[in-house]
Amino acid sequence: MLTLRNVTKTFNRGTVNEKPALTGVNLHLAAGDFVTVIGGNGAGKSTLLNMIAGVFPLDLGTIELDGEDVSRLSEHQRAKNLGRVFQDPMRGTAADMQIVENLALARRRGEGRGLSWGTSREEREEYARQLATLDLGLESRLSSKVGLLSGGQRQALTLLMATLKKPKLLLLDEHTAALDPKTAAKVLELTGRVVEEHRLTTLMVTHNMNDAIRLGNRLIMMHEGNVIFDVSGDKKSQLRVGDLLQKFEEVSGGELANDRMLLS
Amino acid sequence: MSLALLGAVSQGILWGIMVLGVFITYKMLDIADLTVDGSFALGGCVAAVASVSLGLDPVASVLLGTMAGIVAGLVTGCLHTLFDIPAILAGILTQIALWSINLRVMGKSNTPLLNVDTVFTRVAGILGVSQPVATMLVGLAIAAVVIALMYWFFGTEIGSAMRATGNNEDMCRALGIDVRVTKLIALAISNGLVGLSGALICQSQKYADIGMGTGAIVIGLAAIVIGEVLGRLVPGGIHAFGSRLTSAVVGSVVYFLIRAIVLQLGLDPNDMKLLSAAIVAIALVVPVMVERGQLRRSYSKGGEL
Numbered sequence: 001m002l003t004l005r006n007v008t009k010t011f012n013r014g015t016v017n018e019k020p021a022l023t024g025v026n027l028h029l030a031a032g033d034f035v036t037v038i039g040g041n042g043a044g045k046s047t048l049l050n051m052i053a054g055v056f057p058l059d060l061g062t063i064e065l066d067g068e069d070v071s072r073l074s075e076h077q078r079a080k081n082l083g084r085v086f087q088d089p090m091r092g093t094a095a096d097m098q099i100v101e102n103l104a105l106a107r108r109r110g111e112g113r114g115l116s117w118g119t120s121r122e123e124r125e126e127y128a129r130q131l132a133t134l135d136l137g138l139e140s141r142l143s144s145k146v147g148l149l150s151g152g153q154r155q156a157l158t159l160l161m162a163t164l165k166k167p168k169l170l171l172l173d174e175h176t177a178a179l180d181p182k183t184a185a186k187v188l189e190l191t192g193r194v195v196e197e198h199r200l201t202t203l204m205v206t207h208n209m210n211d212a213i214r215l216g217n218r219l220i221m222m223h224e225g226n227v228i229f230d231v232s233g234d235k236k237s238q239l240r241v242g243d244l245l246q247k248f249e250e251v252s253g254g255e256l257a258n259d260r261m262l263l264s
Numbered sequence: 265m266s267l268a269l270l271g272a273v274s275q276g277i278l279w280g281i282m283v284l285g286v287f288i289t290y291k292m293l294d295i296a297d298l299t300v301d302g303s304f305a306l307g308g309c310v311a312a313v314a315s316v317s318l319g320l321d322p323v324a325s326v327l328l329g330t331m332a333g334i335v336a337g338l339v340t341g342c343l344h345t346l347f348d349i350p351a352i353l354a355g356i357l358t359q360i361a362l363w364s365i366n367l368r369v370m371g372k373s374n375t376p377l378l379n380v381d382t383v384f385t386r387v388a389g390i391l392g393v394s395q396p397v398a399t400m401l402v403g404l405a406i407a408a409v410v411i412a413l414m415y416w417f418f419g420t421e422i423g424s425a426m427r428a429t430g431n432n433e434d435m436c437r438a439l440g441i442d443v444r445v446t447k448l449i450a451l452a453i454s455n456g457l458v459g460l461s462g463a464l465i466c467q468s469q470k471y472a473d474i475g476m477g478t479g480a481i482v483i484g485l486a487a488i489v490i491g492e493v494l495g496r497l498v499p500g501g502i503h504a505f506g507s508r509l510t511s512a513v514v515g516s517v518v519y520f521l522i523r524a525i526v527l528q529l530g531l532d533p534n535d536m537k538l539l540s541a542a543i544v545a546i547a548l549v550v551p552v553m554v555e556r557g558q559l560r561r562s563y564s565k566g567g568e569l
Contacts, residue, residue, distance in 0.1 A: 053438070074442075075437045075438075076436075076437045076440050076441060076442045076443075077440070079437065079438055079439060079440035080440055082438070084438045086434070086438075090432075091432065091434045091435065092434075092435055092438070093432065093435060094427070094428045094431035094432045094435055095431060095432070096427075096430075096431050097424075097427060097428060097431060101424055101427075101428075104421075104424065105424055105425065105428055105435075105439055105441075106439055108421060108439075108440075109439045109440045110440040111440070113421035113422045113424075113425050113441070114420070114421055114422060115417075115420045115421070115422060116420060116421060117419060117420060117421075118419050118420055118421050118423065118424035119424075161439075
């Protein structure tokens with residue numbers, strides 16, 4: 001489904017602030033793969049997702065999505081095939097617009113937008129049904145402004161928006177990191193359910209090693225801009241947090257991984 | 265006095281169409297688009313020349329003025345979206361360029377509309393009413409049509425995408441919306457309305473002047489702010505989109521009424537711009553100060569929250 005070949009990105013090239021973010025990443029995701037991505041700060045996890053989404057242009061390499069070379073496409077062009085949820089709950093929704101308007105915008109992802117009415121009556125009913133599955137009571141608040149919702153509600157809504165039109169690839173960039181533990185657990189549970197239900201190919205960045213092990217069928221660990229550990233299937237389900245920590249220590253030369261990971 | 269006030273109301277309604285244009289950029293895209301000063305005068309100058317030199321029908325002249333405004337908006341839009349020039353600077357560049365263009369269009373700094381038909385004289389003739397009354401009726405009709413069209417347009421798919429652009433560009437890109445296109449369209453529509461307003465003002469005052477757009481953006485912001493303040497006085501406040509647009513036009517009428525009254529009271533007309541700027545500044549300062557005051561007062565050293 002997704003093939004990255006020699007994907008390379010250096011920020012601020014040629015300046016004192018030069019920072020190699022990705023150093024020739026090769027990665028292949030089969031259709032239906034649910035891959036969790038872990039790694040320390042600055043390992044290139046978010047950059048990896050941003051490169052796939054087209055936020056920054058590539059320095060080198062190619063990105064292929066479902067057989068199509070998307071390397072040169074801009075962010076909004078690639079959006080046709082991608083569902084995205086960001087770390088910041090504010091980034092995924094339009095605060096001054098109604099819940100139903102946000103969903104209607106998402107429903108038309110990658111489609112031409114014309115002069116027909118922004119939301120049809122049938123759509124409203126469908127959205128109410130879909131919102132009911134979130135179990136947050138949002139189905140009765142279709143016309144509320146999204147800005148009135150809590151961070152967790154907004155993130156759950158963003159997840160629904162990302163999958164309302166089935167994407168070929170779902171990109172989750174630490175989408176529970178900004179939420180309180182209880183809400184995070186809820187959004188994560190929802191994530192697992194949605195991915196399962198639609199059999200979505202998914203890349204999920206997380207800082208939480210337990211989550212990374214528990215969810216998905218494959219786990220990759222990144223360090224200094226490349227994939228250093230890639231495990232799937234039974235091997236993955238037998239992983240322990242201790243194994244991952246040990247792996248981290250190996251690559252970082254004895255230094256322990258950052259504290260957020262230790263604590264989680 | 266009553267005639268002066270009637271004139272002020274008509275003027276306020278015609279300028280209100282410009283305010284609707286400013287509303288699109290300022291309230292929906294969060295851009296203070298300084299093109300407005302230039303495109304307002306452009307609309308007036310083009311309409312005047314179209315009537316006087318080309319001998320066009322007054323309605324065609326007004327449409328031409330509108331088109332000219334749209335083009336001006338597209339220029340600012342291209343500078344901003346294609347070449348990443350900050351919106352405010354892109355607007356200033358177009359505005360300055362338009363000063364010279366407007367002089368070129370007219371060939372002089374002032375074009376009187378003597379002995380030519382205007383949409384207002386025509387309507388006055390058809391309905392058999394006086395010209396001030398016709399001006400008000402035409403203004404009301406056009407403002408109502410513009411508000412209705414805007415209400416429809418911003419409810420459509422593309423219109424929703426434009427509102428979303430002003431809200432959250434990251435989200436827009438993730439949902440496949442090309443924010444360059446939405447901004448470009450918004451700037452074009454906005455300045456089209458500004459050009460339309462300039463053309464109508466030119467026909468109502470029977471001349472176009474190179475300086476007629478100076479300070480238009482500040483008048484636009486003042487009118488929006490006054491409209492919002494008045495909206496808060498309505499029980500429950502004003503939230504619906506149509507009401508917000510209407511309140512912007514009402515704000516414009518109130519602005520020109522205030523202006524007429526203070527001029528009657530003996531204010532030097534040259535001080536009017538100072539007053540406009542003060543109105544906008546106060547309106548922007550007050551909410552900030554109120555919030556700061558609330559934060560400061562909510563602090564307590566101990567005890568119960």
